[in-house]
Every structure is written in structure tokens, then in C-alpha cells.
Amino acid sequence: MKKRWVSVLLAAAIAVTAAAGCGRKKDLENADNNNATNEENTEQNGTDNVTENETDENQTANTEGTVYYLSFKPEQAEQWKELAEEYTNETGVQVTVETAASGTYESTLKSEMAKEQAPTLFQVNGPAGLASWKDYCYDLKDSALYKNLKSDEFALINDDGEVQGVAYVIETYGLIYNNAILSKYFAMDGAKVKDISEINSFAKLKEVADDMQARKEELGIQGVFASAGMDSSSDWRFKTHLANLPIYFEYQNDKIETTEAIKGTYLDAYKNIWDLYLADSTVEPSMLSSMTGEDAAAEFSMGEAVFYQNGTWAYNDIIGNDVAEEDLGIMPIYIGVGDEANQGLCTGSENYWCVNKKASQEDIDATLDFVEWVITSDKGREFFRDEMGFVTPFKTFTDEYQPKNPLIVAANEYLESGKKAIPWAFSTIPSEGWKNGVGSALLEYAQGTGDWEAVKKAFVDGWASEYKAVNE
Amino acid sequence: MQNSLKKYFPIFAFPTLLAFTIGFFIPFLMGIYLSFCKFTTVTDAKFVGIENYLKISADQTFFHALWYTAAFTIMSVILINVLAFAVAMLLTKGIKGTNVFRTVFFMPNLIGGIVLGYVWQLLLNGILAKFQKTLTYSSTYGFWGLVILICWQQIGYMMIIYISGIQNIPGELIEAAKIDGAKSSQILWNVTIPMVMPSITICTFLTLTNSFKLFDQNLALTNGEPSSMSELLALNIYNTFYGRTGYEGVGQAKAVVFFILVALIAVVQTKLTRTKEVQQ
Numbered sequence: 001m002k003k004r005w006v007s008v009l010l011a012a013a014i015a016v017t018a019a020a021g022c023g024r025k026k027d028l029e030n031a032d033n034n035n036a037t038n039e040e041n042t043e044q045n046g047t048d049n050v051t052e053n054e055t056d057e058n059q060t061a062n063t064e065g066t067v068y069y070l071s072f073k074p075e076q077a078e079q080w081k082e083l084a085e086e087y088t089n090e091t092g093v094q095v096t097v098e099t100a101a102s103g104t105y106e107s108t109l110k111s112e113m114a115k116e117q118a119p120t121l122f123q124v125n126g127p128a129g130l131a132s133w134k135d136y137c138y139d140l141k142d143s144a145l146y147k148n149l150k151s152d153e154f155a156l157i158n159d160d161g162e163v164q165g166v167a168y169v170i171e172t173y174g175l176i177y178n179n180a181i182l183s184k185y186f187a188m189d190g191a192k193v194k195d196i197s198e199i200n201s202f203a204k205l206k207e208v209a210d211d212m213q214a215r216k217e218e219l220g221i222q223g224v225f226a227s228a229g230m231d232s233s234s235d236w237r238f239k240t241h242l243a244n245l246p247i248y249f250e251y252q253n254d255k256i257e258t259t260e261a262i263k264g265t266y267l268d269a270y271k272n273i274w275d276l277y278l279a280d281s282t283v284e285p286s287m288l289s290s291m292t293g294e295d296a297a298a299e300f301s302m303g304e305a306v307f308y309q310n311g312t313w314a315y316n317d318i319i320g321n322d323v324a325e326e327d328l329g330i331m332p333i334y335i336g337v338g339d340e341a342n343q344g345l346c347t348g349s350e351n352y353w354c355v356n357k358k359a360s361q362e363d364i365d366a367t368l369d370f371v372e373w374v375i376t377s378d379k380g381r382e383f384f385r386d387e388m389g390f391v392t393p394f395k396t397f398t399d400e401y402q403p404k405n406p407l408i409v410a411a412n413e414y415l416e417s418g419k420k421a422i423p424w425a426f427s428t429i430p431s432e433g434w435k436n437g438v439g440s441a442l443l444e445y446a447q448g449t450g451d452w453e454a455v456k457k458a459f460v461d462g463w464a465s466e467y468k469a470v471n472e
Numbered sequence: 473m474q475n476s477l478k479k480y481f482p483i484f485a486f487p488t489l490l491a492f493t494i495g496f497f498i499p500f501l502m503g504i505y506l507s508f509c510k511f512t513t514v515t516d517a518k519f520v521g522i523e524n525y526l527k528i529s530a531d532q533t534f535f536h537a538l539w540y541t542a543a544f545t546i547m548s549v550i551l552i553n554v555l556a557f558a559v560a561m562l563l564t565k566g567i568k569g570t571n572v573f574r575t576v577f578f579m580p581n582l583i584g585g586i587v588l589g590y591v592w593q594l595l596l597n598g599i600l601a602k603f604q605k606t607l608t609y610s611s612t613y614g615f616w617g618l619v620i621l622i623c624w625q626q627i628g629y630m631m632i633i634y635i636s637g638i639q640n641i642p643g644e645l646i647e648a649a650k651i652d653g654a655k656s657s658q659i660l661w662n663v664t665i666p667m668v669m670p671s672i673t674i675c676t677f678l679t680l681t682n683s684f685k686l687f688d689q690n691l692a693l694t695n696g697e698p699s700s701m702s703e704l705l706a707l708n709i710y711n712t713f714y715g716r717t718g719y720e721g722v723g724q725a726k727a728v729v730f731f732i733l734v735a736l737i738a739v740v741q742t743k744l745t746r747t748k749e750v751q752q
Contacts, residue, residue, distance in 0.1 A: 107714055114513040132512050132717040232695060289608035289697060290597050431716040440699035449610060449698070470717050 065362030067095040067370045070112055070119035072351060074102045075316075079387040086379055093366050103232070106132075113356075120359045120367040124165055125350045126427030127258070130156050131470065137164035138355040138364055144372040145353065153423075154393035156352055165352035168375070169390040172330075172411040172421075173241055173311030174345040176318070179327040181306045185212055185219060196329065202269070202336030206276055212306065213280040219306075223282035226305035228274075229291030230443040237293075237309055238274070239439035240426050242333065243459075244346055246270040248425040249337045258428040260471070262463040264456060269335040271452055277309075278446050285446040309333060311346075312407040315389070330410045332419070344414050348424025349393070430466040437462040507725040510718065517721075524725035533700050534726060537708035544615060544704060545683040548622045552679045553672070556627045560634035561664075574635070577628035585625075589692025592621045607694060614694040614702030621689055626682065630675045637671030638664065666750050673745040680741055684734050705730055 071080050077099035084095035098119075100108035105123070112119050113136065124130045130137070140146045140155075140163040149155055149166060156165035179196065185208075186194050192207045199205050209224045216223060228238060246266035251257060253265060278285050282299050294317075300308035303322035308314070312330075319325060332343045355367050374380035375394045381401045384390045389403040391412075402408070415421060429435060437458040444450030502514065507524055511517035528534055559577060563570050580588070596607050596617050607613050641664060649659050665672075687706035690696070696703035696711065703711065709730060713723030 110513055110720075114515045128717070135512075135516075230697075284604045286604045286609060287601070287606055290593075290606040432714075433716045436700070436715065440697070443608075443698055447609060447698075466716070469719070 064093055065366030067121060067367045068117060068119045069097045069121040070109060071097055071099040072105050072123045074099050076388050083383050087370060087373060095370055118356055118359065120356045120363045122354055122356065124352050124354055127156065128427060128429060128431065130165060133354060134164060136356055136358055138357040139163055140166055140355060143368050148375060148394045148396050150393050150395055154349060165354045167349035167352050167393050169351050170347060170349050170393050171311050171313055172345045172347045174330045174332050176308045176310055176330050178303065178306050178323050179329050181219060181221060201340040202334040205334050209276060209280045221306060222304040224280040224306050225277050226296040226299045226308040227281055227283045227291045228277045228288060229293065229296055230288045230439060231290055231292040234293035234296055235439045238442055239435045243438060244424060244426040245333060245335050248422050251425055260467045262460055264460040266337050267456055267459060269337045273335045274442060288446050289443055312405060312411060315405045315407050325406055328406045330407050342420050344419035344421040345411055346424060347421040430463060431470050434462050434466040503724060504728055507721060507728045510721050524721040527722045528726055534708055537703045537705045541684060541705045544618060545680060547619050548683045549676060549679045551623050552626045552630055553675055555623065556630035557634050559627065560631045560638055564635055564638045577631055580625045581629040585688025586692045588621065588625055589689040593693050608697035611701035617693055618690060621693060622683060626679060633671050633675050634668060637668035641667045669749040673742060676745055677738060677742055681734060681738055
């Protein structure tokens with residue numbers, strides 16, 4: 001009997017050590033991943049593990065602090081890790097970068113924030129996104145990050161004057177066009193305009209587009225506008241980015257910056273541009289519900305479409321096929337409202353950095369140092385320019401740190417020529433629910449299964465009800 | 473024996489119990505608590521009482537999803553079970569290549585829901601493209617798309633269960649029925665079906681709960697489009713949770729309601745089919 005107990009105890013002991021062993025191994029693996037993505041760098045790993053073990057044993061607080069950045073951009077996951085490693089090599093401060101999979105940032109952030117090792121640096125997409133995270137935002141007023149900003153319009157500042165978020169990238173969107181096809185059209189008999197600069201209003205754009213659509217065989221295109229796909233990979237181009245224009249012009253007209261109830265003053269203009277996208281498109285409207293963002297990019301880059309509504313970030317998706325770099329251009333989206341002659345592109349940011357207030361002070365300091373390094377050091381700035389191709393709102397990014405992307409160059413030319421950039425008013429949209437409502441109504445209108453009244457209802461009534469739902 | 477069972481019980485059961493507690497019991501209780509809270513992260517919740525439940529009653533999409541799911545469940549339970557039973561009958565007749573067919577029918581079940589949803593989306597859209605339509609054109613297309621998809625996936629699995637049920641019917645029962653002059657339809661209704669009732673209980677239970685809880689396939693096939701009209705309950709809950717700031721608690725409350733519904737249906741269904749089972 002006694003013997004049996006001994007064996008039971010032994011078995012239990014083995015089980016416990018085995019479990020503990022696994023746990024330990026996992027910890028080490030994690031540490032490895034965190035310290036350096038580069039596995040060849042064994043020396044680095046070795047020393048780091050040693051120091052970590054020592055601090056474990058001494059139970060002393062980690063006076064250095066660590067950084068955990070939850071990144072929003074999957075396309076730059078590897079690059080961020082490299083930059084973090086660079087920083088660790090230089091300063092010895094551990095920086096972990098994790099990237100949420102495409103379209104899952106909010107859900108990843110929600111679960112990561114609940115952990116003990118929560119992100120110290122995270123992102124919100126503007127005022128609406130900030131609403132969920134405002135209790136987590138450290139006041140950045142005294143940080144180098146904020147002080148280096150070119151202007152306050154790139155910061156999220158609350159009523160108490162606290163700087164809750166700072167934009168780190170400025171993006172621009174408009175109508176990207178293929179100059180090669182346009183030139184071909186301009187050379188044709190009876191072309192409505194002879195130069196791209198003559199397309200400076202909605203009326204002209206429609207005239208040209210309709211005429212080009214009628215001659216699409218001659219021009220060798222499928223349609224004038226790349227398909228206005230309403231798949232979730234593409235619908236934001238219309239339910240958010242295109243909707244920005246009627247929202248912005250209404251704000252401008254009413255001299256406000258945000259509202260709890262939109263009136264939809266310029267919905268007719270919204271309808272006009274949407275009708276134009278549908279009529280002069282590469283595909284039948286009934287196909288739109290499953291057309292993706294890749295479809296539209298492919299149509300444009302293969303020279304099947306002339307115009308493609310998107311932003312500077314789309315550069316990599318549309319280059320490398322039929323469209324030559326020098327043929328790429330971008331022009332404002334005219335909807336027939338306001339001072340069209342001076343209308344510029346839509347410029348703003350949807351990427352704001354926030355520092356987690358609930359992290360320890362050491363970690364907060366380490367995080368602030370890290371972001372300061374990113375925007376001031378040569379390596380950080382070169383990285384922004386070369387690896388990510390970002391335009392940033394920071395003073396430290398002088399001319400030599402501007403990316404060479406032709407869309408960005410074109411966008412800058414617009415700004416320099418004195419055209420008035422349109423801000424991203426869509427960041428005041430009350431919720432994702434509103435966007436989805438408008439998107440679905442737009443799609444049903446396009447397919448013919450719904451009417452424009454439904455879009456109006458989603459736009460106006462939806463705004464009021466979503467605003468109420470979110471802010472009560 | 474009794475003694476040693478008692479003695480070793482903790483050693484063998486403890487790890488499982490621990491895992492069950494950590495992986496199911498605690499999250500479940502936390503989930504119920506959170507449904508009465510307003511929260512952004514689960515560790516940072518503020519108690520608000522039944523407010524979240526009141527908000528559900530004002531949410532039209534939830535009730536649409538509820539009846540859409542109900543219709544989908546009824547359709548798929550009937551189709552899957554009838555077809556799976558028919559296939560099982562065919563494949564117990566001893567025709568040539570029985571094993572190959574069984575394997576082929578079972579295979580779809582081994583593919584994950586998201587992949588399956590995506591593949592079927594391509595297939596169905598490919599066919600609908602001939603008519604210049606797509607799967608998300610209207611919720612009817614999405615509905616039948618989902619039914620086809622779930623049938624394709626589940627029939628094979630249910631078939632296996634039915635086959636084992638049919639094979640367990642004692643040969644002498646069928647033989648006796650034949651000698652008594654029963655027609656094959658009479659054998660089917662009066663011998664085979666009563667005898668496979670345990671399998672029917674299991675299969676209806678599985679198809680019922682699976683269809684009611686369907687998520688991956690719905691997400692990959694239509695993602696609720698158009699206008700959340702092809703949204704099943706599970707996807708509706710997911711979208712509530714992430715779609716709007718401050719609605720995490722409402723999503724959680726919906727999940728609790730959802731749990732009660734599924735549990736209720738499953739209990740009633742098992743009770744009902746159990747009474748039909750016969751002792752051999």
C-alpha cells in the first residue's frame with residue numbers, strides 16, 4: 001500500500017516537473033521571439049536571456065522598462081520588427097512588435113489590452129476610435145512626439161487639453177488616373193477636353209467619362225472607372241472615403257467640425273458621383289457585391305480602367321504591370337459642390353499613436369523614448385521613407401526624408417499649387433455601424449434591389465441613431 | 473475496485489477538471505457577468521445592470537438574424553438528415569466501391585469552415601456570374617448558398633453515424649419482416665427507422681446545434697451581406713461586439729441569450745427523439 005503511494009507521488013512529481021518544464025520552455029521561446037526575430041543572432045539571445053533570468057531571481061523591478069507596440073499595418077510587420085531590433089541593439093531596451101492581422105486590429109487590441117503584458121504603444125483611427133480607448137491614453141503633451149508635430153491638427157486633443165493621440169502618417173486620396181490612356185483619348189477627334197488640367201469640375205469629369213465610356217473599344221479599356229467593388233476589401237472606398245466629401249462640404253457650409261445629426265445637404269452630389277462610378281464602370285452593377293479591392297487595383301494596373309479612386313498607399317498594388325510610373329497621376333474627386341477650381345485632394349490621417357496610460361511609468365518612459373528615436377534618428381527616418389513610404393506630420397522629416405512615390409509627389413504638388421486640401425471629415429463618423437449601413441444601402445441601390453431613399457435614410461437617420469447609441 | 477477508483481480519481485480527473493475550469497467554466501461565468509457590464513477590455517468592466525439586455529430588444533438585426541437562423545436550421549436539419557440517411561442506406565447495400573464512396577462523402581468534413589466557405593463562394597459566384605449576379609446580391613442567394621454548403625460538409629459525417637446504426641440492426645429482424653411479407657417501404661418505416669432511432673437522436677442533435685451556431689461558413693461565404701440580411705445569430709453577435717464602441721456588453725448579452733436558446737432547443741430535441749427510441 002505504502003509503495004503504491006510512493007509511486008503515485010512520484011508520478012505526480014514527474015507530471016508537475018514536466019508541466020513546469022514545458023512552461024519554462026515556452027517562456028524562453030517567447031523571450032527569444034521578443035528579443036530578436038533574427039535567429040542567427042544567437043549571442044544576442046544568450047545575453048538577453050541571462051539578464052532576464054537575473055532580474056527574475058532578484059525580483060527587482062525592471063528599471064529600464066520595455067516597449068510593446070501593437071502595430072496596425074500588416075504590410076509592414078517585418079519592417080517594424082527589424083526597426084525594433086535595431087533599437088534594441090543600440091540601446092539595450094527591449095521592444096516587442098506584434099502586428100494584428102488585416103482587419104482585426106480592434107479585436108486584437110481588445111484582447112491584448114486585457115493581458116498583464118498589455119501593449120504600451122497602440123493605435124486608434126481617429127476621434128471615433130479614440131472613444132473606446134480614451135481611458136487608456138497617456139497625455140502626450142510633454143512628449144517629443146507631440147512637440148515635433150507640425151501642427152495641432154494632427155493630434156487628438158480632448159476638452160481638457162490632454163494630447164491623447166498623435167498622427168504619425170499623413171495619407172492622401174483622390175482619383176488616381178492613367179495618363180497614357182487619357183493622352184490617347186485627348187488625341188482623338190472630338191475629345192471633350194485636350195488636357196488633364198481641363199478636367200476641373202464634376203461636370204467636365206462626367207462629360208469626359210461618359211464620352212470615354214462610349215468609345216471604350218477604341219481606347220481598349222473595359223470601362224472608365226475601376227469597379228466600385230462593395231466587398232469588404234473595397235467598400236470603404238465609397239462608404240467612408242467618398243462619403244467624406246458630402247460630409248466635409250456640409251461641415252464647411254455649416255461652419256462646424258463634427259455633428260450629432262447630419263443633414264445630408266449634399267447627398268444629391270454623392271448620388272451623382274456614385275451614379276457616374278456605376279454607369280462608366282468596368283462591370284455590371286449587379287456584380288459589385290463581390291468585387292474586391294484587388295479586382296479594382298488589377299483592372300487599373302492592367303490598363304483596363306482609367307480612373308481608380310484610392311490613395312497614396314495603393315501605389316504598390318498598381319505599379320509593376322501595364323501602368324508606367326510616369327503615367328500615374330492623381331486628381332481631386334469632384335462631386336459638383338463648393339469651389340471646384342481650388343479643390344485639392346483629401347489629406348488626413350487615420351493612424352494615431354497612443355501610449356497606454358495603464359502601463360508602468362518605466363514602460364511609458366521607454367515607449368516615449370522609442371517613438372522619439374523613431375521620428376528623430378536617421379535610421380528611423382530612413383526607415384519611414386524607404387521601407388514604409390510614409391509622409392509624416394513631424395518637423396524632423398525634412399525634404400530629404402520624403403518618399404519618392406509618384407502619387408505622393410503629385411499630392412505634394414497639389415498642395416504647393418495652393419489648392420485647398422480636404423480634411424478627413426470621415427473620422428467623425430459615429431461608428432462602424434453607420435459605415436456598414438450606408439455601404440449596404442449604396443450596394444442595394446447599385447444593384448437595383450434598393451432605392452436612393454434607403455441611402456438617404458442610412459446616411460441621415462443612421463447618423464443620428466448611431467451617434468445616440470455610441471454616446472449615451 | 474471501488475476503493476481504487478476513489479483513490480485515483482483526483483489524479484486522473486484533476487488535469488481535465490482543471491482544464492475544464494480554466495477553459496470553460498471560468499470564461500463562462502465571466503461572460504455572464506460581463507453581459508451586465510459596460511466594458512472595453514474584459515478586465516476593466518463597469519456594472520450597468522440589465523441595460524445591455526434592454527438594448528437587444530431594440531435591435532432589429534438581432535431578430536432578423538434569429539428567424540433567418542431558425543429558417544436555416546430547419547432547412548439544413550431536414551436536408552442533411554434525409555440525405556445522409558439515404559446515402560447511408562445506399563452504402564450499406566454492399567454495392568461495389570462502398571468504402572471509396574464512404575471516404576469520398578466523409579472528406580468534406582475534414583476541411584475547415586473558413587476554407588470551405590471561401591471555396592464555395594468562388595464556386596457559386598462562378599455560376600451566378602453567368603447570370604450577372606453574385607451570392608451577396610440578395611439574402612435568398614446567401615441562404616441557399618449556406619444550405620448547400622452545410623449539406624455538403626455535414627452529410628458525410630452524419631452518414632457515418634447512420635451507417636453504424638444501420639449495421640447494428642440484427643439481420644434476423646429484417647429477415648423476419650421479409651418472411652412475414654413486408655414490403656421494403658414497410659421494412660424501412662417499421663423496422664429500420666425505429667431501430668436507428670439512437671442515431672437519429674445524435675444526428676439531429678449535432679445538425680441542430682451545428683446549424684444554429686454556424687459562424688465560420690457564414691463569415692466566409694457572405695459575411696452577412698447584403699445589409700446584414702444573411703447574418704446568422706453567431707455572426708450577428710460577433711458584429712455587435714466589434715461593430716460599435718460601447719456595444720461589447722450588448723454583444724455579450726446576446727451571447728448569453730444565444731446560449732440559453734441553443735441549450736433549450738437541444739434539451740427539448742433530445743427529450744423528444746429519446747422517447748421514440750426502442751429497446752433492442
